Amino acid sequence: MDRWQALPLWDDPVQDAVPSAAPVSADAAPIAPAASDRRWCDTVGVFDLETTGVDVTVxxxxxxxxxxxxxxxEPLSARSWLADPGIEIPEGATAVHGITTAHARAHGRPAVDVVAEVVAALRELFAAGIPIVAYNAPYDFSLLKYEALxxxxxxxxxxxxVIDPLVLDKAHDRYRKGKRTLEVVAAHYAVTLTGAHDAAADAIAAGRVAQALAERFGLDAPAHELHTQQIGWARAQAESLTEYFIRIGRLDPSDALDGSWPIR
Structure with missing residues (x-):
């Protein structure tokens, strides 16, 4: 079996409602490193997690x-996983992604196996020279790091x-008002997001938003250069938000938001 064909690991109505995550033929050609004369946005990896909560350490x-x-x-290859996280899934998290503790225990695979395979899949794409898009990358990559440990x-x-559409959007359309959730930003760039908070739907939408940003703002620098630029942009964005929160009284002056990117 091709490690990159889509794997329908559970019978979930939200997943079934996402046509963009359709299975890829097992005999599809393997993904090759992008040629030097191609733009980073011509071939992108996509990555997303749905989790038990928002604390990346626990x-x-x-x-x-x-x-x-x-x-x-268009999806060229895809793989999805359902894990039994080994702990109760809080009702608040279930309300977001639709997965209950009972469902995860009955249909999910051991967390250690899922985490190992996700890490291996990401390593494979990085080794092939393919940039990976993750919306709010520090969350997904940091949580995966602590899970691996x-x-x-x-x-x-x-x-x-790594390509983070949240960082890119804030950097290139800094003064646009309104929320910057994936749903809102996808709509702004005319990217359809069906079944939000499904890992496949969110990952694919984020990838398409990144491609739309590349077209809108002419982001033609090599992926590694853009990666380095995002480190500085993310730090500056965190500093600006820290100043704003202190000004409105939501943050103590001795505190500061962590601007580390793409992992904390």
């Missing part, structure tokens, strides 16, 4: 998706190149 993976999109945003798996401690 919360766990519930579902995951890693895939590859072609120049028009928890299960005795060598973590990805310096993922690169």
């Amino acid at each position: 919360d766990r993976v519930v579902t995951a998706h890693v895939g590859v999109l072609g120049p028009g945003g 928890r299960h005795g798996i060598e973590p990805i401690i310096d993922p690169a190149p």
Whole structure:
């Protein structure tokens, strides 16, 4: 079996409602490194996690998706996972992604196996020279790092190149008002997001948003250069938000938001 064909690991109505995550033929050609004369956005990896909560140090993976999109945003390859996280899934988390503790225990695979396979899938794409898109990358990559450490798996401690549409959107359309959630930003760039908070749907939408940003703002620098630029932009964005929160009284002046990117 091709390791990159889509794997329908559970019978989930939200997943079934996402046509963009359709299975890829097992005899599809393997993904090759992007040629030097191609733009980074012509072939992008995509990555997303749905989890038990928002604390990257203690919360766990519930579902995951890693895939590859072609120049028009079409899925070239995809793999999805459902894990039994080994802890109760809080009702608040279930309300977001739809996965209950009972469902994860009955249909999910051991977390150690899922985490190992997700890490291996990401390593494979990085080794092939394919940039990986993750919306709000520090969340997904950091949580995966702590999950790997928890299960005795060598973590990805310096993922690169990473493309984060949240950082890019804030950097290139700084003064646009309104929320910057994936749903809102996808709509702004005319990217359809069906079944939000499904790992496959979110990952694919984020990849297409990154491609739309590349077209809108002419982001033609090599992926590694863009990765380095995002480190500075993310730090500056955190500093600006820290100043704003202190000014409105939501943050103590002795505190500061962590601007580390793409992993904390």
